[in-house]
Amino acid sequence: MTDTSQQPILAGRNLVKRYGRVTALDHCDFELYPGEILAVIGDNGAGKSSLIKAVSGAVIPDEGEVFLEGKRVRFQSPLDARAAGIETVYQQLAMSPALSIADNMFMGRELRKPGWRGKWLRQLDRAAMEKFARDKLSELGLMTIQNINQAVETLSGGQRQGVAVARAAAFGSKVIILDEPTAALGVKESRRVLELILDVRARGIPIVLISHNMPHVFEVADRIHIHRLGKRLCVIDPKDHDMSDAVAFMTGAKEPESAAA
Numbered sequence: 001m002t003d004t005s006q007q008p009i010l011a012g013r014n015l016v017k018r019y020g021r022v023t024a025l026d027h028c029d030f031e032l033y034p035g036e037i038l039a040v041i042g043d044n045g046a047g048k049s050s051l052i053k054a055v056s057g058a059v060i061p062d063e064g065e066v067f068l069e070g071k072r073v074r075f076q077s078p079l080d081a082r083a084a085g086i087e088t089v090y091q092q093l094a095m096s097p098a099l100s101i102a103d104n105m106f107m108g109r110e111l112r113k114p115g116w117r118g119k120w121l122r123q124l125d126r127a128a129m130e131k132f133a134r135d136k137l138s139e140l141g142l143m144t145i146q147n148i149n150q151a152v153e154t155l156s157g158g159q160r161q162g163v164a165v166a167r168a169a170a171f172g173s174k175v176i177i178l179d180e181p182t183a184a185l186g187v188k189e190s191r192r193v194l195e196l197i198l199d200v201r202a203r204g205i206p207i208v209l210i211s212h213n214m215p216h217v218f219e220v221a222d223r224i225h226i227h228r229l230g231k232r233l234c235v236i237d238p239k240d241h242d243m244s245d246a247v248a249f250m251t252g253a254k255e256p257e258s259a260a261a
């Protein structure tokens with residue numbers, strides 16, 4: 001499915017990130033290709049989060065380069081990365097529980113009323129925001145959420161992830177990064193989120209999926225980036241390897257054949 005002859009949409013080269021004496025990223029490379037779901041797996045502390053943070057502006061790497069659509073980027077903050085089209089959905093979602101679904105979708109980019117009311121009085125165009133939120137959620141098949149004005153704190157974990165992913169998909173993102181999206185969810189909710197991930201890919205948006213859940217990874221990923229000791233050990237095709245191989249590579253119990261590296 002993934003065409004690796006294309007230019008990567010997001011890439012990291014030789015990334016290094018040190019925290020004191022800990023080297024979280026040790027000359028790490030990374031590539032995400034158009035239209036794919038790339039899973040990033042690795043043992044605890046292997047440096048997966050550090051990698052994702054380095055390519056999404058949440059940390060500034062000590063060394064190395066990040067490229068978006070082939071152009072070197074130097075994100076100083078997650079806002080820079082977001083403005084460039086990289087949306088990251090963390091497990092601890094950046095949402096305001098007391099606000100409605102619609103408000104949460106627009107956080108920081110609210111629509112103002114047209115004309116002087118919006119420009120000078122800063123009045124929000126609630127009707128337009130609600131319509132947009134409703135349209136986006138239904139496009140992604142998330143209309144099990146009945147009321148767009150419902151507070152996010154009344155939603156289930158899966159629905160919250162859904163709103164966060166819909167938000168990311170709604171604002172013309174080029175890349176969506178999901179950090180452990182199913183970790184806190186039950187079986188049914190996880191299923192919905194996995195379907196949503198596939199829907200987002202079907203809409204042409206590539207996804208980076210960090211997960212410890214091997215069945216989920218093997219179910220949806222086109223390629224699997226295996227991270228060990230701060231760097232990419234290899235990338236495998238889930239069709240060529242099974243879960244026990246992946247775990248063995250991850251933990252060092254087995255070495256990948258060099259062809260896959």
Ligand SMILES: Nc1ncnc2c1ncn2[C@@H]1O[C@H](COP(=O)(O)OP(=O)(O)OP(=O)(O)O)[C@@H](O)[C@H]1O
Binds near residue numbers: 024042045046048
């Ligand atoms: N802010 C920080 N300050 C100090 N050390 C850090 C910091 N963030 C990460 N580290 C260290 O860097 C290493 C890599 O951590 P990172 O969170 O990137 O790994 P991970 O693969 O995402 O782990 P997990 O699967 O447990 O979330 C670890 O040794 C961690 O303790």
